[in-house]
Amino acid sequence: MARRGLTTQRVTVAAADLADEIGFEGVTVSAVARLFGVRDASLYSHIKNVQDLRTRVAVLALAELADHVAAALAGRAGKDALVAFADAYRAYAKEYPGRYAATRLELDPEVAAASAAGRHAAMTRAILRGYALEEPDQTDAVRLLHSVFHGYVSLERSGGFQNTQRAADASWSRALDALDVVLNNWPPA
Amino acid sequence: MARRGLTTQRVTVAAADLADEIGFEGVTVSAVARLFGVRDASLYSHIKNVQDLRTRVAVLALAELADHVAAALAGRAGKDALVAFADAYRAYAKEYPGRYAATRLELDPEVAAASAAGRHAAMTRAILRGYALEEPDQTDAVRLLHSVFHGYVSLERSGGFQNTQRAADASWSRALDALDVVLNNWPPA
DNA sequence: GTCGTGCGCCTAGAGATATTAGGCAATTAT
């Protein structure tokens, strides 16, 4: 009965890696157990159930994404910061598609509050420091930015931009230009 | 052995309704069979497998959404058209959450081509007629608009805007104002 | 060092879902 050194953390990371390989929907207790060479039942000492496992992957991914974005954002301001944030966000989604998909899991309010979701909002607000926006315009702008980032990445991943000549990279760059324009010319209420 | 009058179409609609009730992930062959009071196996004369069933729901939803948007768009132009499109899009997602979730299913390129996805792009382009945009700016703008619509709706649905005072409706309205501004001031390449 | 004790992984098993193969009866075509 060789011990495999299972841990909630190690199981979560393995599940996240698996998600990146085969898609977040493929993250199954059986599949992760297979990775470790143990029986399905053995994982239930470390995770509560599949939902718990997937939630843990989501929380992990949110934290990692926040780290990546924070690193890219360091020392930048204005449009520079906007582009750095956006590119880091999109790059993470590209490099870790399964983890990124996990970040879109609907979390319990308590779990969400304890997660890195707040860091995302804070960093988005930090970008806006380079633009002159008061509340509630700032909140509206945060939501717009997040919508564009997530929406673009999500549509790009689900193949929404494939049937045309225009490269997805080029449109992304122009979308950021457009956001910069609108943040500088935010319409009055 | 009473016949239930199963049809691919009726099965698909039942699956879509079920999706709206319990979520798109809950759309299962067994669950739909239960709705009709037949055995699971009986559905396989009408659908190929679960994936096929879900794809059919997605295609149905794309067509319905296109219908709703087209109706809202009729006779409008400029910002009026932009707001009508966006509101119809968001309203559909709110009223038919399961169907809307289905529209984000990754479709095979052939299926996607045969679906109403093209109508969506065409209608988005129609909006842009009210703004002076040439290619490739037009394609970039289409992608930006779609990203905002989908991104906002998706984040709203997954609870992203819950922890603040600002109403989701208000931010949505301002996001559309912002899009109008940027379409009128599209940055030069 | 050895002796527990507990933790880590196991076996066993039940319930759901997906899917295939093949059958009989109800409907439709002739």
Next chain:
DNA sequence: ATAATTGCCTAATATCTCTAGGCGCACGAC
């Protein structure tokens, strides 16, 4: 009316989730 077809059935297998309970290895207590 009879033949052909179609619609739903039973049966069976595989995969996945999850619970209950067991056994031994590794650690701390002494």
